[in-house]
Amino acid sequence: MDLDKTTYEDLSIFNHEEEYSVFHQLDFTTTAGGKDWLRYLLSDPSSDLKKIISAQQIICLIRSRLNEWPSGISNGTLMVMARYYDTALDRIPMSNDVVNTWLYKVIHSVDYGLIKYSMIHFRDFIIGMDQLVKVFDDPSSPARLQLITSRIKSLLQHRQLQEMLAASSNHIFSTRENLFYGFFFREGFKDKLFEMIDMYCQLDAWYSMARAVEAHDLSFPEFIDSDEPYVKANGLFHILLPEPVAYDVELSPKTNFLFLTGANMAGKSTFIKSVGVATYLAHVGMGVPAKQMQLSVFDGILSNINVVDNIAKGESYFYNEVQRIKNTILKITDGRKWLVLIDELFKGTNVQDAMKCSSVVIRGLIKIKTSLFILSTHLYEIGEELKSYPNISFKYFETSVNDDRLSFSYQLKDGISNDRLGYFILKSEKVVEMLERI
Numbered sequence: 001m002d003l004d005k006t007t008y009e010d011l012s013i014f015n016h017e018e019e020y021s022v023f024h025q026l027d028f029t030t031t032a033g034g035k036d037w038l039r040y041l042l043s044d045p046s047s048d049l050k051k052i053i054s055a056q057q058i059i060c061l062i063r064s065r066l067n068e069w070p071s072g073i074s075n076g077t078l079m080v081m082a083r084y085y086d087t088a089l090d091r092i093p094m095s096n097d098v099v100n101t102w103l104y105k106v107i108h109s110v111d112y113g114l115i116k117y118s119m120i121h122f123r124d125f126i127i128g129m130d131q132l133v134k135v136f137d138d139p140s141s142p143a144r145l146q147l148i149t150s151r152i153k154s155l156l157q158h159r160q161l162q163e164m165l166a167a168s169s170n171h172i173f174s175t176r177e178n179l180f181y182g183f184f185f186r187e188g189f190k191d192k193l194f195e196m197i198d199m200y201c202q203l204d205a206w207y208s209m210a211r212a213v214e215a216h217d218l219s220f221p222e223f224i225d226s227d228e229p230y231v232k233a234n235g236l237f238h239i240l241l242p243e244p245v246a247y248d249v250e251l252s253p254k255t256n257f258l259f260l261t262g263a264n265m266a267g268k269s270t271f272i273k274s275v276g277v278a279t280y281l282a283h284v285g286m287g288v289p290a291k292q293m294q295l296s297v298f299d300g301i302l303s304n305i306n307v308v309d310n311i312a313k314g315e316s317y318f319y320n321e322v323q324r325i326k327n328t329i330l331k332i333t334d335g336r337k338w339l340v341l342i343d344e345l346f347k348g349t350n351v352q353d354a355m356k357c358s359s360v361v362i363r364g365l366i367k368i369k370t371s372l373f374i375l376s377t378h379l380y381e382i383g384e385e386l387k388s389y390p391n392i393s394f395k396y397f398e399t400s401v402n403d404d405r406l407s408f409s410y411q412l413k414d415g416i417s418n419d420r421l422g423y424f425i426l427k428s429e430k431v432v433e434m435l436e437r438i
Contacts, residue, residue, distance in 0.1 A: 034204025055285020218287030
């Protein structure tokens with residue numbers, strides 16, 4: 001699935017202030033490597049339905065067995081193991097007879113102390129991996145999960161690991177055992193151990209996604225095998241809001257263009273981003289922030305929300321708006337299915353010019369039946385001339401004034417807004433009064 005850098009930024013999938021990102025809401029990983037894997041998985045939305053369904057199945061399976069997830073593996077566990085390999089130790093004797101064992105412990109006491117401490121964490125890791133195999137090594141598991149668990153199971157067959165697993169959980173390793181396992185992990189199992197760590201980190205990323213589904217009450221969408229674009233969601237909300245208001249929305253080839261109006265702060269941008277984020281998460285294989293969602297597989301999402309000027313290049317805000325629309329048109333005329341999100345088109349020019357430009361763009365975009373469009377605007381007037389097009393639906397967010405205060409319902413209504421609240425806000429914020437005193 002195609003998302004460019006601008007769309008990722010517009011939808012706040014990742015953010016330099018991480019706590020304000022979708023990524024942050026989904027991050028329940030317990031390891032740094034798991035977090036890296038989660039970032040990778042979220043950077044790879046797919047248009048391959050089989051891959052999407054496979055991810056859904058893995059997340060669903062892990063979610064159903066969250067209580068069985070091993071608690072003995074932490075980021076500290078992995079850090080201790082990595083440090084064990086990074087630290088220069090005097091060579092551990094291959095022969096662990098009584099003499100060699102005693103000499104190493106006495107002469108190399110500092111190194112032995114590190115080995116003894118590290119082996120506790122190595123054992124925790126091996127026990128945890130064995131637990132994961134027991135929980136998920138099932139012929140009915142998704143193929144991607146089977147591949148990982150079968151590889152882990154194969155690696156755990158090493159004699160030294162089987163001996164480690166056979167010992168009771170409260171068993172304290174002897175000096176001989178510490179050196180025996182220390183030698184094995186350092187000299188004979190290093191590459192395989194790091195392979196196991198990487199597999200655990202991938203599982204940790206899926207575990208995080210399963211935890212996120214549970215924590216945010218997400219639902220898995222139903223994909224419709226269709227050559228035509230389609231989105232229908234009930235109870236859709238934005239995952240970044242602590243107290244979101246839910247929407248119902250439907251876009252199809254018959255009404256593939258949603259013309260959205262309403263005052264500032266009424267909820268237009270949030271709604272547009274909600275649809276974009278839910279569609280994106282669906283293509284990652286994640287649950288979506290909605291009670292129910294059906295959609296076709298899309299080839300890409302394109303947004304035009306937070307356009308900025310470029311002083312260094314001498315490019316104006318309006319110029320960059322035009323360039324973004326131009327690049328959008330070049331992409332979506334390829335016959336593939338796109339979701340196109342446009343918030344406040346042509347803010348960088350005067351009202352009359354913006355109305356003319358917007359009308360031209362909209363009349364062109366509605367000819368593209370293979371894509372779905374949501375466009376918000378303050379240019380309510382152009383809505384009247386677009387009512388003759390049967391594939392445009394008109395929705396607005398209502399704003400009311402109660403006791404000289406703005407009130408927002410954040411509910412979608414049919415029609416075109418007629419709110420003119422700019423001067424009211426200017427006056428209510430005492431700006432007019434301040435200017436009169438000058």
